[in-house]
Amino acid sequence: MDVDPADPRKRDRDQLVLSKGHSGPALYATLASKGFFPVDWLHTLNVGGTRLPSHCDRNRTPGIDMTTGSLGQGLSAACGIALGNRLNGIASRVFAIIGDGESDEGQNWEAAMFAAHNRLENLIAFTDCNKLQIDGSTEEIMNLGNLGAKWEAFGWFVQEVDGHDFAAMDAAVGRVKEGKGRPSMIILHTVKAKGFSLAEGQVASHNMAFSYEDAKKAIAVLEG
Amino acid sequence: MEKREMRAVYAQTLIELAKTNEDIVILDADLMHANGAFAFAKAYPERSFNVGVAEANMVGVAAGLSSVGKIPFASTFGSFAGRRDYDQFFISANYARLNVKLVGTDPGVTAKYNGGTHMPFEDLALMRAIPKLVILEPSDPVSLGKLIRKSASYYGCVYLRMQRSPASVLYPESEEFEFGRAKVLREGSDAVLFALGSVMVNESLAAAETLATEGIRAAVVDMVSLKPLDVETVVAQAGKTGRVVTCENGQASGGLSSAVAEAILESGVRAGFARIGVKDEFGEVGTVEYLMERYALRAQDIAAAVRSLA
Incomplete structure (x- = not known):
């Protein structure tokens, strides 16, 4: 992404709407390592008065482009940003990340139609398809069926890749121009909490509590 | 007493504002003719967005537009402005401290033949519960025009409750209006x-x-x-x-x-x-x-x- 930690609201920056706002902490770690704010801030997550709340807040955290958390709303906002950029003559890209569980929300599909109808080709959305939602698997709670076919039917250019393969994801972003005027959906096949055996692939990993010792083990795995 | 159609005042005021302010944009959810927005759409088609029958998306898109400096006026019947996009207006627009002007038409009994499904008796109570939101209900064409101008120059969300049918002129053209001033x-x-x-x-x-x-x-x-x-x-x-x-x-x-x-x-x-x-x-x-x-x-x-x- 074309972003500048020294000028987080730079007018012609690429933007990211993390519609699954509960994943804020993962984004905060990335923003801190990019220099948007001191790494020390990460220890203030959810502490009263923090600038790093559980869910993304554009007014509290440098580098957060949109406030999210009430699921299903982010893609509409990303459409508005992409449309506004076009009106402003700015060719930057707008990225959005939605969850597969979040895809139950009907507003996503209103936004899907809107983006295709308005040919928002600079809009690149990802679905974090980890096959789990809070109460169970997406298949047993609310079966999404063939997600890729659905987005294609809504007029999007669809690619599906391994969401743990950085080179594959990078290549997919590079191919969005093949969409020829269509907004892009890149479905990321992922495993929730991948790499940390205590949580990997488990329903409970959505918001599980674990000990400081386990946390250190998880960090070691992720940094290994 | 002279009467003027309120929706015509809405469109005309925004058309005039748009001449000098390129950030003014409008949205509507398949009620552009009913709400008067169509006149603006004819004058500024590139700044008008009909989102179809999708009020939640309309408000979300408006929030995104305002985050990059646009000044969106989004209109729909007051029944839907209050009920169908309440969470989007609450979170994506107001909680996010963005700049969305939501226009709810056909207040109360003026929804007449559309009946109970379209009759907003509850929108004022709903909107009052949103922190910092400005809530206006102009009583005549002059106050409507002036308050649209105030809303456009004010940074922050506004709920404008607007009758679209003709209303009697109660004020001279020179009258000025402020938020919070009766x-x-x-x-x-x-x-x-x-x-x-x-x-x-x-x-x-x-x-x-x-x-x-x-x-x-x-x-x-x-x-x-x-x-x-x-x-x-x-x-x-x-x-x-x-x-x-x-x-x-x-x-x-x-x-x-x-x-x-x-x-x-x-x-x-x-x-x-x-x-x-x-x-x-x-x-x-x-x-x-x-x-x-x-x-x-x-x-x-x-x-x-x-x-x-x-």
Whole structure:
């Protein structure tokens, strides 16, 4: 992404709407390592008065482009940003990340139609398809069926890749121009909490509590 | 009294603003003809977005547009502006501190033949619960035009409750309006009528005329702005007259009546108090005249409420 930690609201920056706002902490770690704010801030997550709340807040955290958390709303906002950029003559890209569980929300599909109808080709959305939602698997709670076919039917250019393969994801972003005027959906096949055996692939990993010792083990795995 | 179509004023004012402000954009959810937005769309097609029948997405898109500096006016019927996109307006627009102007048309009984499904009696109460939101209900074409201009130059979310049918002109073109500033349209020492919106302001003026023939001098205040509320005027008029009647074209709870009652009780002023408005009922079809009688919103109902306050 074309972003500048020294000028987080730079007018012609690429933007990211993390519609699954509960994943804020993962984004905060990335923003801190990019220099948007001191790494020390990460220890203030959810502490009263923090600038790093559980869910993304554009007014509290440098580098957060949109406030999210009430699921299903982010893609509409990303459409508005992409449309506004076009009106402003700015060719930057707008990225959005939605969850597969979040895809139950009907507003996503209103936004899907809107983006295709308005040919928002600079809009690149990802679905974090980890096959789990809070109460169970997406298949047993609310079966999404063939997600890729659905987005294609809504007029999007669809690619599906391994969401743990950085080179594959990078290549997919590079191919969005093949969409020829269509907004892009890149479905990321992922495993929730991948790499940390205590949580990997488990329903409970959505918001599980674990000990400081386990946390250190998880960090070691992720940094290994 | 001269009447002008409110939706035409809406479109014309935005067209004029758009000439010098390239950030003005409009959205509507398949009601562009009904709400008057179509005239703007003809003048500025590249700045007009019909999102189809999808109010939630409309407000979300408006929030995104405003985050990159656009000034979106998004219109739909007040029933849907309040109910179908409440969470989007609450979170994506207001909680995110963005700059969305949401326009809800056909307030209260003016939804007439569309009936109970389309009759917003609840929007004022819903909107009042959103922190920092500015809530306006202009009573005439002049105040509507002026308040649209104020809304466009103000950074922050606004809910504009707008009748789209013709309304009587109550103010000279030179009149100026502020958020949180009511207009005393008629002075009186025996009672005060706090009214919101074209229908209720006009009924209140008629009620005050009737009462005057009986020797009861009733003041009439056009509240203009529900939030912020003009507490100073409310308390001063309540203290001066000792008899208060609130008049709103919607539920008589959670909206104007509640806001006025809170202001008066907190001030320490004691006054008789009655509410004109819908009393815990749903809407239904009919002419505006039928519905005014059905929900006891007429001048004669207002006059009776004043008389009931000894």
